[in-house]
Amino acid sequence: xxxxxxxxxxxxxxxxxxxxxxxxxxxxxxxxxxxxxxxxxxxxxxxxxxxxxxxxxxxxxxxxxxxxxxxxxxxxxxxxxxxxxxxxxxxxxxxxxxxxxxxxxxxxxxxxxxxxxxxxxxxxxxxxxxxxxxxxxxxxxxxxxxxxxxxxxxxxxxxxxxxxxxxxxxxxxxxxxxxxxxxxxxxxxxxxxxxxxxxxxxxxxxxxxxxxxxxxxxxxxxxxxxxxxxxxxxxxxxxxxxxxxxxxxxxxxxxxxxxxxxxxxx
Numbered sequence: 001x002x003x004x005x006x007x008x009x010x011x012x013x014x015x016x017x018x019x020x021x022x023x024x025x026x027x028x029x030x031x032x033x034x035x036x037x038x039x040x041x042x043x044x045x046x047x048x049x050x051x052x053x054x055x056x057x058x059x060x061x062x063x064x065x066x067x068x069x070x071x072x073x074x075x076x077x078x079x080x081x082x083x084x085x086x087x088x089x090x091x092x093x094x095x096x097x098x099x100x101x102x103x104x105x106x107x108x109x110x111x112x113x114x115x116x117x118x119x120x121x122x123x124x125x126x127x128x129x130x131x132x133x134x135x136x137x138x139x140x141x142x143x144x145x146x147x148x149x150x151x152x153x154x155x156x157x158x159x160x161x162x163x164x165x166x167x168x169x170x171x172x173x174x175x176x177x178x179x180x181x182x183x184x185x186x187x188x189x190x191x192x193x194x195x196x197x198x199x200x201x202x203x204x205x206x207x208x209x210x211x212x213x214x215x216x217x218x219x220x221x222x223x224x225x226x227x228x229x230x231x232x233x234x235x236x237x238x239x240x241x242x243x244x245x246x247x248x249x250x251x252x253x254x255x256x257x258x259x260x261x262x263x264x265x266x
Contacts, residue, residue, distance in 0.1 A: 026207060034090075036206065039083040042080045042083060046077070049071075088143040130162075154204055237253045
């Protein structure tokens with residue numbers, strides 16, 4: 001049975017578009033969070049890269065389509081990396097990563113996009129995406145904390161899977177593909193699936209990061225509020241507006257009203 005890469009691609013594009021819409025709807029209330037918009041834009045580039053593959057059927061423009069396809073996928077995953085940097089280091093986007101960006105631009109412009117040799121192009125494309133995954137993994141490990149554990153775990157898993165796959169693809173293209181040319185379509189399909197996996201798991205990870213950050217902020221504000229109440233020299237009590245039931249009371253209030261409320265605070 002021959003693998004029809006375009007039928008598989010239709011399914012991958014459908015899943016990517018569905019995920020894009022769901023993510024866009026979920027973050028509509030967080031428009032001020034630029035890292036989310038950057039991630040959404042990256043997903044748009046990845047989807048556009050998937051769509052461009054259909055034009056590769058036309059042999060007259062196939063070489064140009066491959067260039068555009070590689071460029072879009074790399075730009076998409078590059079924006080994923082930038083999105084993570086924006087989340088963890090919003091005020092320091094490029095300063096400490098000049099070497100990283102230089103390497104990415106080098107591989108991107110010289111090999112992955114413009115090379116006419118399919119082996120060099122596939123290997124360099126894999127190296128660029130491998131670098132993005134390595135940079136992202138380093139960033140996650142440097143900024144990992146208990147507050148964002150669940151969200152960061154999804155990113156770490158997806159990036160490790162990408163690292164394993166792109167490493168496999170480099171080895172397969174160099175050592176196996178020349179001997180088994182029929183493996184080419186399978187490698188391409190796996191590449192699409194790898195990009196889709198990062199897109200989906202990464203989006204879920206970002207949603208978890210948002211929720212966990214908001215929860216952490218609420219907990220910190222609650223702790224700050226309780227600290228102010230407990231350290232106040234005055235009697236402080238917070239009650240329900242409807243029934244007057246005491247919700248919070250500091251030690252000074254409890255001491256001064258021990259006769260009346262002693263049993264309630266035991």
